[in-house]
Amino acid sequence: AQTVTQSQPEMSVQExxxxxxxxxYDTSESDYYLFWYKQPPxxxxxxxxxxxxxKQQNATENRFSVNFQKAAKSFSLKISDSQLGDAAMYFCAxxxxxxAAGNKLTFGGGTRVLVKP
Amino acid sequence: xxxxxxxxSNKVTEKGKDVELRCDPISGHTALYWYRQSLGQGLxxxxxxxxxxxxxxxxxxxxxxxxxxxGGSVSTLTIQRTQQEDSAVYLCASSLGxxxxxxxxxxxxxxxxxx
Numbered sequence: 001a002q003t004v005t006q007s008q009p010e011m012s013v014q015e016x017x018x019x020x021x022x023x024x025y026d027t028s029e030s031d032y033y034l035f036w037y038k039q040p041p042x043x044x045x046x047x048x049x050x051x052x053x054x055k056q057q058n059a060t061e062n063r064f065s066v067n068f069q070k071a072a073k074s075f076s077l078k079i080s081d082s083q084l085g086d087a088a089m090y091f092c093a094x095x096x097x098x099x100a101a102g103n104k105l106t107f108g109g110g111t112r113v114l115v116k117p
Numbered sequence: 118x119x120x121x122x123x124x125x126s127n128k129v130t131e132k133g134k135d136v137e138l139r140c141d142p143i144s145g146h147t148a149l150y151w152y153r154q155s156l157g158q159g160l161x162x163x164x165x166x167x168x169x170x171x172x173x174x175x176x177x178x179x180x181x182x183x184x185x186x187x188g189g190s191v192s193t194l195t196i197q198r199t200q201q202e203d204s205a206v207y208l209c210a211s212s213l214g215x216x217x218x219x220x221x222x223x224x225x226x227x228x229x230x231x232x
Binding site: 099 | 120148150159160161162165175206210212217218219220222223224226228
């Protein structure tokens with residue numbers, strides 16, 4: 001079974017600065033998808049960014065970018081120019097590309113991001 | 118509405134009672150998922166439905182938990198004889214299908230408290 005680990009329970013960042021959230025995962029599969037979801041106090045999970053494992057190029061979405069290291073099984077999220085609205089819980093998630101494995105997301109434990117004005 | 122909706126938003130029940138949680142997915146989404154978010158266990162997959170295929174129930178923690186999806190749309194998660202350890206936020210999500218890096222769109226969740 002796959003596992004996802006987020007080693008930082010909480011990270012604090014000054015507004016306009018950059019913060020990097022770490023995520024490692026364990027899998028024997030070669031094809032899979034990785035996601036970062038944001039969960040604000042409203043509880044509604046919002047997709048931040050996604051990465052297909054077969055793509056070497058790191059995904060970017062505006063101020064959000066990832067550093068995907070397949071061999072190291074690492075998938076970190078960088079938030080640049082942090083804004084107050086970025087304050088939330090961030091979850092790293094894994095999904096197998098194998099149909100037999102199902103379509104479920106396996107989540108890490110989450111990292112709380114605090115943004116200081 | 119444009120997003121996934123869930124009801125009720127909050128539910129308080131007594132130990133031993135049955136509860137039903139409802140999820141309305143985004144129109145046209147063929148896949149629907151239930152997850153549970155609790156302090157002790159984090160975010161866990163419970164069950165998912167895809168079209169007319171048999172659901173994947175591999176995440177259901179016990180036979181007290183069941184779910185159905187009527188008409189390929191609305192889903193109900195039922196917990197029978199609730200226990201205090203069932204207290205959690207139950208999240209529903211839907212997606213267009215299963216292919217590729219499909220985004221799962223989440224609802225706001227139902228917070229269940231078992232006294």
